């Protein structure tokens with residue numbers, strides 16, 4: 001697969017740096033370069049998390065259009081919030097919770113705004 005932007009070696013060394021800075025040393029985290037095939041929006045990254053095994057895979061696009069370090073840190077901030085996020089999301093998605101019906105989109109927007117804000121703080125203070 002073609003990869004523009006940083007090499008996997010460069011990305012892995014950024015991962016090492018941020019994993020330590022974010023106190024995620026107890027985690028087994030790897031990077032996988034992928035081709036995102038979404039048609040609704042252009043995706044730059046994603047993260048798959050196994051909380052019990054403390055394992056995570058950061059998926060990064062092979063055709064980056066944003067700063068790749070920023071995207072990597074964004075995904076790692078998702079990992080920091082993962083336990084809280086999945087706990088909260090269950091409530092939002094609960095069928096019996098009629099007050100939160102149809103609010104999943106709003107929840108995701110708030111989550112992304114929070115993750116982005118924290119990412120900016122971290123990137124600016126590196």
Ligand SMILES: [Zn+2]
Pocket residue numbers: 074078112115
């Ligand atoms: Zn995100």
